[in-house]
Amino acid sequence: NAGVMQNPRHLVRRRGQEARLRCSPMKGHSHVYWYRQLPEEGLKFMVYLQKENIIDESGMPKERFSAEFPKEGPSILRIQQVVRGDSAAYFCASSPRGPLVDEQFFGPGTRLTVL
Amino acid sequence: QKEVEQNSGPLSVPEGAIASLNCTYSDRVSQSFFWYRQYSGKSPELIMSIYSNGDKEDGRFTAQLNKASQYVSLLIRDSQPSDSATYLCAVNTNAGKSTFGDGTTLTVKP
Numbered sequence: 001n002a003g004v005m006q007n008p009r010h011l012v013r014r015r016g017q018e019a020r021l022r023c024s025p026m027k028g029h030s031h032v033y034w035y036r037q038l039p040e041e042g043l044k045f046m047v048y049l050q051k052e053n054i055i056d057e058s059g060m061p062k063e064r065f066s067a068e069f070p071k072e073g074p075s076i077l078r079i080q081q082v083v084r085g086d087s088a089a090y091f092c093a094s095s096p097r098g099p100l101v102d103e104q105f106f107g108p109g110t111r112l113t114v115l
Numbered sequence: 116q117k118e119v120e121q122n123s124g125p126l127s128v129p130e131g132a133i134a135s136l137n138c139t140y141s142d143r144v145s146q147s148f149f150w151y152r153q154y155s156g157k158s159p160e161l162i163m164s165i166y167s168n169g170d171k172e173d174g175r176f177t178a179q180l181n182k183a184s185q186y187v188s189l190l191i192r193d194s195q196p197s198d199s200a201t202y203l204c205a206v207n208t209n210a211g212k213s214t215f216g217d218g219t220t221l222t223v224k225p
Binding site: 033035041042043044045048056058059091099101103104105106107108109 | 160
């Protein structure tokens with residue numbers, strides 16, 4: 001049973017470009033979470049999705065950031081017009097039933113560098 | 116006040132000692148509590164989960180929860196150098212949001 005997969009593992013973008021981060025949850029998991037981690041800081045919750053629905057996006061910046069988890073395919077975190085402050089590690093996690101009862105299994109992360 | 120607070124450390128203990136990691140949270144309706152370990156440059160991995168007041172033991176790890184005091188802790192017995200990592204406390208509520216503390220960095224010296 002493959003774990004949570006994220007790609008790319010490293011992504012370099014210039015200011016103003018778009019970044020697309022992909023997350024394939026573990027088999028059988030329908031709950032996906034995205035987190036951002038700045039160097040030497042903790043994980044900051046961004047968004048929680050369940051197949052085709054955004055459940056909680058209270059941690060998402062109001063502009064330039066969006067997330068989706070379509071019926072088929074991976075979850076996508078999209079950052080438009082990236083700025084240097086977007087440079088961080090972005091982790092995706094998944095769980096089978098939901099955050100209240102389940103641990104979250106984390107992917108290896110995508111390290112975004114904005115030049 | 117942060118929703119989940121941890122001492123940032125670094126916490127340094129000698130090999131074989133007990134390491135005690137603490138976490139307090141502000142939302143009284145929190146129901147699920149998790150401890151994750153994160154090695155530098157790696158993703159978090161679950162150490163322990165706890166849902167009810169009291170102690171929960173798993174090998175060298177013991178999680179303690181006190182909902183009245185809004186406090187959860189992790190004890191690591193017989194600490195090993197391989198336990199050196201950042202430990203993240205996570206708190207979940209009915210709303211679905213998972214809130215992580217900033218983590219405590221533990222160093223176990225041989």
